Structures are given as C-alpha cells and as structure tokens.
Amino acid sequence: AQSVTQLGSHVSVSEGALVLLRCNYSSSVPPYLFWYVQYPNQGLQLLLKYTTGATLVKGINGFEAEFKKSETSFHLTKPSAHMSDAAEYFCAVSGGLWGSKLTFGKGITLSVRP
C-alpha cells in the first residue's frame, strides 16, 4: 500500500525565515509525488509535483521540493516565508497499482509570524 507521513501538524515560522515542511512516503513502485496548498474554505491548489527527471522540482510562489529516493522523502522548502504563505499543506503520492489515485498525508498547518 501507499502511504504518506507528514510529521507534526503545525509549523510556525517568522516572516522571512526558511520554511521546511517534511514529507516521507511509502511506495513499492516509483512514485509520483505532489504538494498541494489549501487556504481556508478553498479547494486544494497544486504547488509542485515530481513525476520523472530532475529530482529538484520548482513550483509556484517560490516553493521547491527535492525527491530523495534513498530517504523516501519529498520535503517542501521556501527560502523566505511571507505572511501570505499561511495555509495548510498536503503531501500526496500516486502511481503503480493505485493508478492516478492520490494518497494524502494528514497535512501541516503553516503559521507565519510578523
């Protein structure tokens, strides 16, 4: 089975500080990996995804993530947090026998302090 682990439910950073949101996955086949962001009372918006090729993936709003197969990780980073980054972030995996079905982690709430 596929699974995603997002450690911790809440991360708080100061404006301008590094953002690091961790994601580890379990998959028996090469995975497709995604990060989505959800603002209050809205649907999920894709930040970035890894399918094949370059393991460092750049997304919208200055976010990037690196696929590390040996560590089964796909951590999300942003060099400098903005107030507008405050939201909930979900890591997800798909692929293999599960086709296009997305398996999500529980999500991490990011707070940004002025």
Next chain:
Amino acid sequence: EAGVVQSPRYKIIEKKQPVAFWCNPISGHNTLYWYLQNLGQGPELLIRYENEEAVDDSQLPKDRFSAERLKGVDSTLKIQPAELGDSAVYLCASSTTGQGNTQYFGPGTRLTVL
C-alpha cells in the same frame, strides 16, 4: 478557463435526510474524482470515474452513498440517509487521463449533519 465547479458550497441537514452534491469538471478532463475530507485530515478518495465508468469505488460506502456521471461530464454524489458522521467537506477534482497528471480541485461542499 473555468476551474472545477461545485455546488452547493455549504449544506446543513438533519440526520436521516438525503443530500446531493454536484460537480462540473474542467472541460476536456475525462477523469473525475470525489474525495472526502474530514476536519484536520487529508482528502480520501471515494470514487474515480474515467468518462462514464466508475473505475475505482472501493472506498465508497455503498449502503448509503451513490454517485453517477451519466454523460461523462457532470457528476452527482448522493448520501441517503445522512448520518452525523458524514459531516465533512466533499471535494471534486478532475484531470486528463494518465498517471502523474495534475488533479484540479473544486472549492468543495461543506456538509453539516445535525
């Protein structure tokens, strides 16, 4: 281009009543998904359609939930009768066919069962 449209955005009903949610996917997207998102959790797949065919409904509680996508475009998800535990956000997403393709999410319907 219009995104995924869902209605209603909010619904409050008494337990044992029926309820229906409607989804209009992005034009040209053959694959349509319904996800359930409980408070503080990531979305979980209920059903996936490829055109008119439900190709993955293993997580759909078929005793009370039903779904249809008659013309391969719009879809309706129904609950009858609703239970208190059905209170959640119901998300619809669509994508082009194929693994690793981006799923685009609608804003969701927030259901409250009293």
